Amino acid sequence: MSSTTLSAPATAALPRTARRALAVVLGLAVLLLPAFADEYWLNSILIPTIVMGLAGIGLNLLMGYAGLVSLGSAAFMSIGAFSAYNLLLRTPWLPLPLALIVAGLIAAVAGLLFGLPSLRIKGFYLAASTLGAQFFFEWLFTNFAWFSNHSLTLTISAPRLEIFGIDLRPAPGRYLLVVATTALLYWLAANIVRSRIGRDLMALRDMDKAAAVIGIPVASRKLLAYAISSFYAGVAGALFAFAYLGTSDAHSFDLDKSFEVLFIVLIGGSASLFGNFLGAAFIVLTPIFLTRLVELLGLSAVFDNGFLINLEHVLFGLTIVVLLIREPDGLAQMLRAIRARWAAWPLRA
Amino acid sequence: MQYFLTILLSGLLAGVMYAMVAIGFVLIYKASGVFNFAQGSMVLFAALTFVTLTEHGVPFWAAFLATVAVMIAGAVIIERLVLRPLADRSPLTLFMATLGLSFVIEGLAQLLMGTDVHQLDLGIDDLPLDIAGLQLSQFDLFASAVAIGLVVVLSVVFDRTRIGIALRAVADDVLAAQSIGIRLPVIWRIVWSVSGVVALIAGLLWGARQGVQFSLTMIVLKAMPVLIIGGFSSIAGAIVGGLLVGATESLADIYIGPLVNGAVSNWFAYILAVGFLLIRPSGLFGDRTIERV
């Protein structure tokens, strides 16, 4: 067999170093941000964007990479939140990072169970199974007070939020917890996506019959996709409950939350990891932007909160429809196109 | 036993309402293979339009016809702006598009007509009737009669008219139908219009029951298990599925609910549906083989 194992072109070396340097600078900036950003920025913009972006990664691994639908992301987020709460409460010796991991694993098991129908059906029929999860767990956490330690309001808030004796409850602490967790999970997701496992998932998304014929274990890969996706949702849910909301209940993870995660994926771009943060930023910033706009125009008296929420819904819906028609690969693809144009700029201009 | 039968019957009557909504889905699914998630928001939009008109003094039938016109206009707009550009895309993409559409429609409905709960009086009292010892609601019986009437009308339309035959041809084989000169956009406009009208009727019946309000959009979530059980492509299936879901839900609420701390009707139908997906994926009456692995 004639072998032509080509090495990477030498020109690729420079951008790579540059990219590494850029990553280091970005990383430092992200870590130092709490020193500059005020409480509002951390609480209302950065923390929710990052956490929802993480939830988006979870759904994207399932939907964007493996081509399996879920309308129940929030259910798995709630499992993560309620599991983490009970672990922190009932196993006081368990450190926070481990509690988050175990909570994620519990969500993963649930995800695997609700993913079982995917072995027999596909397409949007799968939405029914995950919708079932959505309603079942919302009901479970509302009807069984044990999950919220018999609190009268059925709410949960983190009993403790500390690591190595450092209290993480102030905004910068919660921000750093969220950033560190997300960075780690992002790295793991990037690894898996670029690996044999990731290729298997994309193969069964693009053509599952051919995937089976070339020897990819389709069934176990589908279940793996559900498990990994739900793990991410679970951890994101725990962070959403404790690092963002502070106090939450089963209805913090309702169907609308599931749709939010779905929209993050559709807007950010399927089969993209970074795009989820673009989608999350869109979802988090749009309402803030609308409110500010109305305030600036001095129309707060005319346009009440209900009006804004409905306007938001119309905007989100329109964005989805327009993106599906014009740019099915979402904001991430738009960004890539812009970057490509920039890279070619001296030549084209 | 009497109690059991009463529960069963009231469940069946609720199931008729589910079936009404499910029929709207079946029409669109048959003609285009799209699961129209926006059906629930169409119900809200139609009911809200109707109520707003009558509250401004428009007589019943005028308001009804005006709303029908609005729903048809909406169908034409949706076909042109959403469906046509997405015509050759995957069913999943279209499903997502209708999800986006549902946000637009419900948002618009409430932006234009407000978020208040409107009372709707169709002139039928919700009186309990005692028939052979069974407690039945007069309104539920009326709703059932309307649903049956609707099904009869739809069956006649789809069995006897040229449009119906064209529609069945499209459902059978899109390419073959197009090759004999059936124009797909026209078919889509028609089915979306008809399911808009079905949405209006469902919206009036549900609205008279529980007030015309946002929660009407939730009907879409009830219809999904109904369709899975009945089969996405069969009107008869939608009815049987609706009855089955209605009956098992109310029975489960009464007999299983107390054992597990409360009403289970929120998710029970889904568990039932998932069971069906595993055992009989094409539903009870489905003829189109669903995408199986």
Next chain:
Amino acid sequence: MSGTTTPDALLSVRDVSLSFRGVKAITALSFDIARGEICSLIGPNGAGKSSLLNLVNGVYWPDSGHIVFDGHSYPRLRAHQAAVLGIARTFQNNALFRNLSVLDNVLTGLSRHGRASVASHLLRLPAARDEERSFRERAEDVLGFLHIAAYRDAIVGQLPYGLQKRVELGRALVSRPAFILLDEPMAGMNDAEKAEMSRFIFDINRDLGVTVLLIEHDIGVVMNLSDHVVVLDYGRKVGDGTPAQVRDNPDVIAAYLGTKH
């Protein structure tokens, strides 16, 4: 290198029948493919050629009869088990993963040889990195062999049809199968492309020692390339032998070639 019954048969199809909802696709079919040969399957459209391929690699299961591959007899085999046994295939209509790059498509052909665990892939442990490196080397070899190394990063769905066919061949080849099923690899190609593809098939057979079962409509290509030709008509075998024998067989001429020559 030919003949209807070979002691060293890699594949033996024995009395196999298959029907779809009562319509017979294949009726009591028997033939052997010797180790190391190129066997072509010809016959008019609807003769049951693709159905036979689907039987051989477990996409369909025969109603009766059995198939012996490399000493294993299997009445019911699953598609991925066939892959594990060393049966690779390409499809009549490309079945590539459209949104993946050429390299990634070829790499998926190696997936079932992966031994590194999911966890080690998650954490990029040395086991995962070694596996990935050796996979890439093997994939690059195949890309070079098929002269598509230049397209390694191109998204496969955007490539011209002829190149896609080659990528699919690469995906089948990369796992070093013992036996490869090619379902009309030259459909829709011009003469130059056909000659090139024939060359690849010849090299795969001679240089890599892969036994080939080929479905092809171009009789010229079949006669040049094959050691052995099996002719199907309406699910029955009407000819089986060397290209010369088949060409002279009156039944075959009547059933198939007669319309063409």
